Amino acid sequence: MKQAPVSIALAAALMTLAGGANAEAGKTDFKFGGYIKADVMFSDYSNGAPDSGYLSRQFYVPGTIYGKAGNGEQVVDFHARESRFNFKTTTDLDGHTLSGFIELDFMTHTDGDERVSNSYSPRIRHAFVSYDNWTMGQTWTTFQNPGALPENLDFVGAADGTPFVRQTLLRYTDGGFQFAIENPETTVSGSEVKENGSLVGYASGKDRIVGGSGMLPDMVARYNFKTEGGASFSVAAIGRQLTLEKLNIDDTVLGYGASFSGVIPVGQDDIRFTATWGEGLGRYLGLNFANAAMIDADGNLDTIGSYGGFISYRHWWNDKWRSSFTVSGMSVDNDVDITGSNINKDAYSGYVNLLYSPSKPLTFGVEYMYATNSKENGDDGDLNRVIFSAKYVL
Template sequence: MSTTPFRSARVRAAVRGVLGTTIAVPMLFSAMPALAQGSQQDQMQQLRDQIRMLQQKVDDMAAQQDAAQARQQARSETDAASQTAIGQADKEPADGFKVGNTTVKLNGYLKFDAVYDFEDDHGASLGPSDAIATLNAKGTDHPGDGNIGATVKQTRLKLSTTTETETFGEIGGYIEMDFYGDNYSDAFGDGPDPRVRRAYLTVGNFLIGRDWSTFSDFNYGTTLNFYGPQAQLFERQAQVRYTFDMKDAGTLDVALETPTGDGVENGLASDDGSPYFQSNQTGNEDSPLPDFAIRYQGSQGPVSFQVAGIARYLKADIQGFNGADDNGNDTTFGWGLDVGATWSLPTGTTLMGTVAGGEGIGKYIYAPAGGADTYINNNGELEAFQRWGYIATISQELTSELTGNVIWGQAFSENPNNVSYSTAAFHDNSDTLAVNLLYTPVDPLTLGIEYNRAFYEQQDGVDATAQNVQFSTIYNF
């Protein structure tokens, strides 16, 4: 149907003019004989009256035509609106689908990684612990031979739901899985095992379940390597979190999280060969209080930032210290602080950085991965390990389809000087470097290439380096 508006006034004028002229002219000529016999003025008045009557009829016809056209246009608009409403009702929501009164969304990505390791086979990940483990196994600074492999273990599935309720408002659920399970095998007929990464529900401002720790910090660039940079605050665990929405001032998260840790560093042996001490893992059974985490996130212009902290109460059973049968329980306090920021520049450059450190945070800081939280000193007392580190990132948007990242991370651990057992094999420092190019020719598809280098040094000065090149194809859905 044409979108040109119906112009009733123009049609009415045209009809009136045509009909008036068509009728009036013959009548004028037919009336000329009468003009000669009677008063010319009277005859002309009669003629004008007849023309006015005809014009009135023309006006009535035009008004009827206007009304009919208006009714037809109204019916057309009503029909179009009805068809639009029916079409929207028949379609599924564009984002997710409905099951009863619950909206369900399924997304994730399929990731294929092909990796060439220069020194040994580390699969689709490379961290400092790989470097030192290979060194210890092979006995050279650059151990092993080159190896190539491929995997889809990082493929990820995400399922989220939202349900509207009268009592609690919107209740949400989230489950995220990948295929880094413990029983992975490349044998015939076998394949990657699924595992649950995150699983939680949300009610109002509460999050209840397994999610990234509130002490986590993601102010660093994208890596294809699954391990990521050294010194990242990296932990997923059960928790109860409450988020205060501070409107334009940002958000404040407060959480109680599971205290399960990475245990107590075991001394190797005393001088006489007897066990120096034994300790249970610093886990739930030895930690009567949850970890308390708090995080503030905000932004100022092109800069977004976060400040986070964590407090821990650590406890362990100490047995056999200096020949004693049982030294009983001992406790210590653990804490951590973190500052991270991201600065987006108008040149397409993004700068990111994090600095984190504390005592008794081995389970949280990647240095190199899951270090012990505590150790036993010469007095048979529990002490918290000091660990700290930083990450720096430069991300550059080269074109609308091509982005480059350079990510550097370095982590450190203290060398206890109040112990009599050997600390030679303890972690001293480690670092990682990742340089990549990510190409996104169309929205759901990304192709990438990355160079990774990992370094590890022990307290005794022994160090090792590992390197790989990784090619990845990622399909987001």
């Protein structure tokens, strides 16, 4: 790590949204990081594979594996899109700690293609500034414990059983306690109502309406703690104002939920888990497999209940070889009398892998995963995938 003079410290702080008003009060440590990761994925979709570049061809997203009729079922994908780059600064300001962090990768975009250059735009994963106990910017939601995620080769791993959101927030941390207000976004199960080709309103249905309104942020509280045996746990609770104000709909309802997660050492091995439940969780669980609310016959919002979890056991065969065994799933309490039956019901997945690290920064691995999703009407889709990966941590 290097010490930067004032001019470089100011530039570094600006690059990470840290600002530079008082940077001259101290010196700044700065560090570059990230990793390079190449994936080769052999996939078998029970109902026909999605088109090239589609999201579920990059990683497992619950609700996207029902396939495309007319396409072949078996496909292979090569990509290095998960590779990422980050930059961090830390400044001592007369006993106060100011830090900034920004990280980019190349996932989720469909702006590139596989014909010639395989070029894909970078996207922001994290961009935040911290000052002592305060954090502001885009990072993991406080409702999620990323430290409990299993060591899988799939980009998320156990996607259907874990909270997984990055968004802009303001968070205060005091020891093991964290309190945050975070970006709100309401997703509602409903369909457009048209007359003579013009949109006149919304009603109950299977489609997704994004509210994008409401005056209250999502509010999250979390407590992290450890035991004398080295186990670490996290308990989180969330409260949300779910709001839809569009054309003929103007209603608000309360959403809430809780999540418990942890990592338990078992000798050299460990057990990782997360269990989550809520009413109106919506996008917070399973990569928005279910919506947060639905529109009833009176044009009011009713919350949709959902729950899920995963458990993963990581075993070290020796100091270079290890494996993780993971099962994950979630279920949704839909009211099909309101939403109709063509809507996501449940999702389950399982993973087993073998990883080899000849040196600490370098890992080669192979993973088999199976996922199945179903709808209330009985439709389902299955995904079998074998992933080969090479990863070098910078």
